[in-house]
Amino acid sequence: MEVFIQQLINGITLGSIYGLIAIGYTMVFGIIGMVNFAHGDVFMVSAFVALIAFLFVTAWLGIASITVALLIVLIVAMLFTSLVNWVIERLAYRPLRGSFRLAPLISAIGMSIFLSNFVQVTQGPRNKAIPPIVRGEIILMDHNNYAVALSYKQLIIWGVTAVLLAAFWYLVAKTRLGRAQRACEQDQKMAALVGVNVDRTISMTFVIAAALAAVAGTMYLMYYGVVSFSDGFVPGVKAFTAAVLGGIGSLPGAVIGGLLIGLIETFWSAYFTIDYKDVAAFSVLAITLIFLPQGLFGRPDVEKV
Amino acid sequence: MARGDNLLKVEHLTMRFGGLVAVDNLSWQAREGDITALIGPNGAGKTTVFNCITGFYKPTEGRIALRHGDAAVWDELESLTERGKRHITTAGGSLFQLERMPDFLVTQQARVARTFQNIxxxxxxxxxxxxxxxxxxxxxxxxxxxxxxxxxxxxxxxxxxxxxxxxxxxxxxxxxxxxxxxxxxxxxxxxxxxxxxxxxxxxxPVLLCLDEPAAGLNPRESAELNELLLSIRDKYGLSILLIEHDMSVVMEISDHVIVLDYGVKISDGTPEEIRNDPKVIAAYLGVADEEVEKVEAEVGL
Amino acid sequence: MDKPASSTGVDFVHAAKEACVTAAITFAVLLPLIGFETVSNIDNKLVLHMRWGLLFSIVAIVGVGRLLMALVIAPWLAQRRMRPVAPATSSWLSAVGRWFGPFAVGFAIVYPILVLSTSGFSGALKWVDNFGIQILIYVMLGWGLNIVVGLAGLLDLGYVAFYAVGAYSYALLAKEFGFSFWILLPLAGILSSFWGILLGFPVLRLRGDYLAIVTLAFGEIIRLVLVNFVDLTNGYAGISSIPRPSFFGIPFNADDNGFAAVFGLPFTPVYRTIFLYYLILALCFLTAFVTVRLRRLPVGRAWEALREDEIACRSLGINTTNTKLTAFSIGAMFGGFAGSFFAARQGFISPESFTFLESATVLSIVVLGGMGSQIGVAVAAIFFIGGTEIMRDLDFLKQIFGSSFDPTQYRMLLFGFGMVIIMVFRPRGLVSTRSPSIFLKERKTISSDLVNEGHG
The missing domain is CATH 3.40.50.300 (P-loop containing nucleotide triphosphate hydrolases)
Structure with a gap:
């Protein structure tokens, strides 16, 4: 029981990170029907930006307050990652809009390879570790010498994720931009005809996706305290799995899918073997796509004859 | 293969998409060697019927049966249905239950060919x-x-x-x-x-299903199409099923017309009978039954 | 303000403004990752180093480049576009197209002899092995995947799985049972195609990107199983001392009954390399021959029809599941051949050779080559693989950039960059036309605008 609750806490934490990345996949797929293969690497880049910002803020500026430092790091990471993704969309995807279907996917794969190798070349191939930023935990229960702990960093992740998801939900559901996005999802040409700036809406989608990935990247760095250039691929695929599981195109689906993937992974590692935990995630992806391609919350795809 | 016996039987066909009933308890027959036209206003469920016949949709309810060879083989229909098989072959011919077959087998085995509304x-x-x-x-x-x-x-x-x-x-x-x-x-x-x-x-094929073959054709092309279809019927003894909005095509070449509206059959007969059916005119012009005559007078029918 | 669209007046202010904006954006994008470097200090703690010099030089290059683009290149391109295209070039191109295939085949056959005569025994090893064999393996993989992606229009991101199945089949069966290469080559192909059917069956009804992602998942699952199933595969450590192929029973070694001794030649490892070269060349020819034949058979036409319009295929009585499965399994079979050759050539395999990056490489070769075109795929393989192999070799760059500069680091960076650039400028690949499989009077090439790229 104690193990179960502890894994539940760990799973939700991991799942929040996956959920934040998954939203990026789902939004981009919803609006331009493309699997943004480079999104996992955008997440990795954001973790590096957060790392550099953290070192800059603590060592160079000498800010001692952890709260202020984290806040600055988060904002800096979101800003720079958004800019990076905006440029990526401009250079690598926009010229291919309306072209041959495979082209954006190949371009995204190329961008993914480019980003991870760019980070490897500029920052070196080794793992980058930082000392723990946030220490301390709350002991929830202590039974049979097994203490169920909720660490402060987990609490921070839950809190930040919840606040940002609320802000994001407001942005998509209540603002002009959100309306424009939904219009472009339905029919880009028609949206353009009624005065929606399609290019800008798509750009903004990439910007928002990157900002949420940057939140995930910052949280990832804070949680694990280590990041390397190759950390984009596997979390990226898992987040994509989350998006598919929730129903690609569905925003609440992405969050719930992320939580589920996080839980599946931690429980698998706890109760079965840790060796095959990635196999479990990939199997969930394959099984979902085969048996439930519309996911949990997606609209079924009716074949038009 | 005597002309005039039933080739295709559609019985109690119902197709629902979620809450929408596209086709509701529809029954009709097409005779061998006939050009049978399926007409009706937009959204009447014509293409859905086609998709059910050609196996692209699985109907919610109902039976679609097609015959090869001797008409006597129709006697086997009930036993085919009971046994739950796709088709049955006797000395005189074969019988196919199309709604049980995947789309490619409908063409491959039952020999039903089709064209599409959007080419x-x-x-x-x-x-x-x-x-x-x-x-x-x-x-x-x-x-x-x-x-x-x-x-x-x-x-x-x-x-x-x-x-x-x-x-x-x-x-x-x-x-x-x-x-x-x-x-x-x-x-x-x-x-x-x-x-x-x-x-x-x-x-x-033994049955050719054409989904709006005259759509987008100019009058000359449309006339050529009429000739082509008639020659297919006469020269090859082929039966044709036709969805069409162009009344000049329908009236000129069909032997048998079925009119659908809101997924229900509202009329069934020769082109002449259809032309004079007040229900058909009402469906097309969208007026209540009692006003039909007034409208007819106005449009000069 | 209205600007006259004359070709003479170049708006310098506007161009300068754009260049400044571009430079500013470049600066902002590169500031964190190039402006700062994270390095471990003596206490093994991360500290930041600044790289202002590098950052500002890149920003300056980009800014000036943008300025030149607006002032010089764009007007020049616009002017060029105004000029009518000379008709002579197209006939020249078609002549090149016609003679390129036979010329390439001839060149591939004499290549080892050419290399031997120019660079001698020791130099030849590198050129035949690193360039010849390496490129031909990818040509074969590209042609195999071309059946799946190019002809049938099924996007497969896990092709490397079949390559791995072929390699591990050969390695394990040869080590455990001592079967010869010539028995195991077809066996590995059959096993791979069996896996192709097994994996293909549940996933082939998925369409588009979904199929791509499931195949990616399968590819990764197979790799992870290879990593974790240590009892069978020895995990990350891989399988070593895999038996090498013999020359129809005569081994390539320094023994008295070895190849060199039997033919009365002095012993050198080059013979084996040359033999392997001709072996993979023969396998490539086999792949090409079978593919060309298949394209003219009903199954090949059904593949292309499937790529064009799956629903129309079904309306014509084609069993699309079986058709897709044949494409998948035949593609997998060639992947398996290539895999068993790879294992036999290396003598050592480990899961590291079968990562997603390999699938992505083969796929980009196919897409860059122009989907469905054999010559295009071969040219793309030479370009990509040869290019990245040459990158290993550019030691002279160290003299320019200093001794800490390692050109091999930039291999994959440029590879990814190249993929993006090629997609942006040539999304349909090098050879984008389609040649009909049969004709009544004359064979006309079909423009890529009409050819569909498939939805599954």
């Missing part, structure tokens, strides 16, 4: 290739399911030559022979419609 040609392949793809199943057999073909057996080469001859004959019939080596996507709209019919004919 579906293989745009990047030449006209000749389009017609050869249509003869896939017989050529597949001749190529020993690819094995003999890869090894270069002569039997396949002979079969391919025969298939090219069939294709040439159909290209000639639809007037596209000199464009045989052009990609299908390069053809003008009217020619694409004709090519799609020729391609369907190359599958060697």
């Amino acid at each position: 579906r040609l293989f745009a990047g392949m030449t006209l000749l290739e389009n017609l050869l793809v249509a003869q896939h199943n017989s050529l597949m057999l001749a190529s020993g399911y690819t094995l003999l073909g890869v090894l270069g057996f002569p039997s396949y080469r002979a079969a391919e030559r025969a298939a090219v001859d069939v294709a040439r004959e159909w290209l000639d019939r639809v007037g596209l022979l000199d464009r045989a080596d052009d990609p299908a996507g390069d053809l003008p709209y009217g020619a694409q419609r004709r090519l799609e019919i020729a391609r369907a004919m190359c599958t060697d």
Whole structure:
């Protein structure tokens, strides 16, 4: 029981990170029907930006307050990652809009390879570790010498994720931009005809996706305290799995899918073997796509004859 | 194969998409050697019926049966249904229960061919290739399911030559022979419609289902289409099922017309009978029954 | 303000403004990752180093480049576009197209002899092995995947799985049972195609990107199983001392009954390499021959029809599931051949050779080559693989950039960049036209605008 609750806490934490990345996949797929293969690497880049910002803020500026430092790091990471993704969309995807279907996917794969190798070349191939930023935990229960702990960093992740998801939900559901996005999802040409700036809406989608990935990247760095250039691929695929599981195109689906993937992974590692935990995630992806391609919350795809 | 016996029976056909009832308890029959037209206003469920017949949709309820050979084989229908099989073959002929068959078997075994409302040609392949793809199943057999073909057996080469001859004959019939080596996507709209019919004919069907073949044709092309369809019926003894909005085509060439509205059959008969059915006029013009006569008088019927 | 669209007046102010904006954006994008470097200090703690010099030089290059683009290149391109295209070039191109295939085949056959005669025994090893064999393996993989992606229009991101199945089949069966290469080569192909059917069956009804992602998942699952199933595969450590192929029973070694001794030649490892070269060349020819044949058979036409329009295929009585499965399994079979050759050539395999990056490489070769075109795929393989192999070799760059500069680091960076650039400028690949499989009077090439790229 104690193990179960502890894994539940760990799973939700991991799942929040996956959920934040998954939203990026789902939004981009919803609006331009493309699997943004480079999104996992955008997440990795954001973790590096957060790392550099953290070192800059603590060592160079000498800010001692952890709260202020984290806040600055988060904002800096979101800003720079958004800019990076905006440029990526401009250079690598926009010229291919309306072209041959495979082209954006190949371009995204190329961008993914480019980003991870760019980070490897500029920052070196080794793992980058930082000392723990946030220490301390709350002991929830202590039974049979097994203490169920909720660490402060987990609490921070839950809190930040919840606040940002609320802000994001407001942005998509209540603002002009959100309306424009939904219009472009339905029919880009028609949206353009009624005065929606399609290019800008798509750009903004990439910007928002990157900002949420940057939140995930910052949280990832804070949680694990280590990041390397190759950390984009596997979390990226898992987040994509989350998006598919929730129903690609569905925003609440992405969050719930992320939580589920996080839980599946931690429980698998706890109760079965840790060796095959990635196999479990990939199997969930394959099984979902085969048996439930519309996911949990997606609209079924009716074949038009 | 005497003309006039039932070829196709559609019984109690119902198709629901979620809450929407596209076709509701629809029953009708098509006779062998007839051109049967399915008409009705937009959204009446005509294409849905087509998709059920050709296996692209699985109907929610109902039975669709098709006969090959002797009409006596209809007696086997109930036992076929009871036994839960797809088809039954007797000495005189075969009976197929189409709603039980996957789409490709409807064409391959029950020999029902179709065209599409929004033309579906293989745009990047030449006209000749389009017609050869249509003869896939017989050529597949001749190529020993690819094995003999890869090894270069002569039997396949002979079969391919025969298939090219069939294709040439159909290209000639639809007037596209000199464009045989052009990609299908390069053809003008009217020619694409004709090519799609020729391609369907190359599958060697007993029933040809055409979804709005005259849509987008000019009056001359439309007249040519009429001729083509009549010649297919008369020369090959083929039965044709037709969805059409162009009343000049429907009235001129069909032997039998079925009118749908909101997924329900509202009329069934010869073109003459349909023309004078007040319910049909009401459905098309959208007026209440009692006003029909007034409207008729206005439009001069 | 209205600007006259004359070709003479170049708006310098506007161009300068754009260049400044571009430079500013470049600066902002590169500031964190190039402006700062994270390095471990003596206490093994991360500290930041600044790289202002590098950052500002890149920003300056980009800014000036943008300025030149607006002032010089764009007007020049616009002017060029105004000029009518000379008709002579197209006939020249078609002549090149016609003679390129036979010329390439001839060149591939004499290549080892050419290399031997120019660079001698020791130099030849590198050129035949690193360039010849390496490129030909990818040509074969590209042609195999071309059947799946290029002809049938099924996007497969897990092709490397079949390559791995072929390699591990050969390695394990040869080590455990001592079967010869010539028995195991077809066996590995059959096993791979069996896996192709097994994996293909549940997933082939998925369409588009979904199929791509499931195949990616399968590819990764197979790799992870290879990593974790240590009892069978020895995990990350891989399988070593895999038996090498013999010359029809005569081994390539320094023994008295070895190849060199039997033919009365002095012993050198080059013979084996040359033999392997001709072996993979023969396998490539086999792949090409079978593919060309298949395209003219009903199954090949059905593949292309499937790529064009799956629903129309079904309306013509084609069993699309079986058709897709044949494409998948035949593609997998060639992947398996290539895999068993790879294992036999290396003598050592480990899961590291079968990562997603390999699938992505083969796929980009196919897409860059122009889907469905054999010559295009071969040219793309030479370009990509040869290019990245040459990158290993550019030691002279160290003299320019200093001794800490390692050109091999930039291999994959440029590879990814190249993929993006090629997609942006040539999304349909090098050879984008389609040649019909049969004709009545004359064979006309079909423009890529009409050819569909498939939805599954």
